[in-house]
Amino acid sequence: MTDTTTPSSPRPADRTALVIGVTGSFGGHAAAALIRHGWAVRALARDVAAARAKASRCMPIEWIAGDAMKADDVVRAAMGATVIVHAANPPGYRNWRGLALPMLASTIGAAETSGARIVLPGNVYNYAPDSGTRITETAPQQPATRKGRIRVEMEQMLRAAVGRGAKALVLRAGDFFGPAAPNSSLHWLTTRRGGRVRSVYTPGPGGVGHAYAYLPDLAETLARLLDREADLADFEAFHFAGHWLARADEMGQSIRRACSDAAIPLRPFPWPLVYALSPFTETFRELLEMRYLWRRPIGLDDARLRAFLGEIPATAFDTAVRESLADMGCLGVPAGASPGLFEPWAGSLRASRLDAAHVRQNPL
16 A cells, blocks of 8 residues: 555556545445456545545555545546546535535546546436436436535536546446445434334335435446446446336335334434524535435436446345444444455455555555
8 A cells, every 4th residue: 555645556457446535435335346346446545544544544544645525546546547436525514616626627637637537436416306206417417405416516517628638437326325334324214223223214204116226336336337448438428227116115124124123113314303403513414405415306217227237236225234233233233343345345454456466556
């Protein structure tokens, strides 16, 4: 593992990826999947020591000190990279316009300099509440919220960059969850104490469905898409359908099965409390803006992705929930001690194309 301010020379095989936001839920899983597929992974971080500890010291990442808000830092980190995974996201829903757009502009500048393909994890914010459960890649983007409009603007920035010679890939999915995903909905849909789930919230009406994306499956899908770089157009968008739950209580029922406890209470989410506190908490105000996602059925059609890749990674939903809860410390193991993100990656690393010296520097 290396800590540098300037990246080392690129691999001859041109399989070097820069991940911006590697300590986040999508970024960490994307890095692990790319490593499994033989990529050298770099990560940009303001505080390298803190980021390395959060991402796990056993991950063979080349750490580059820098700030995603500073264009020159991103350009420097992307030297020789052929992919930039832009997984940076403003924390707590706060200040999207002031942070999300400048960070993406920095990534675009770096991609135009290095020739790297930009990967942007997309979401359903771009679509109107009545868009339905089978939204295709060609569906009109008519957002109903400020954050949705920003997401549309971000994708327009990518299309404009492609017009100037860049390349981009948007992989859109529903609500993220999984191990090593501290900001996922499982954390705020459950109350926990003493290593057990004590209750589960149902945030919407009983008959309204919701789309979930299991992060290890989504990240593996990304790696498979990037393995097909020669077949990708300069701008590509794919929809990852993930798990569609037709009823609001299906997540709670799965959690009950994972915990072997059919008596775990399923309770309405305390929206009145969120309303009451929203004048004092920006995160709650932003959460209220996105409440429609739980009140209307909004899902994605993955037919184009299936036609392109064939088989799509699809962990059984109960298994995905069980692995996520284990990582959260809810199934009799300490939080973060389950295999989760790193054990399957570590096993495949031993047979990967990473050079032996790098592996020796990062014992598993």
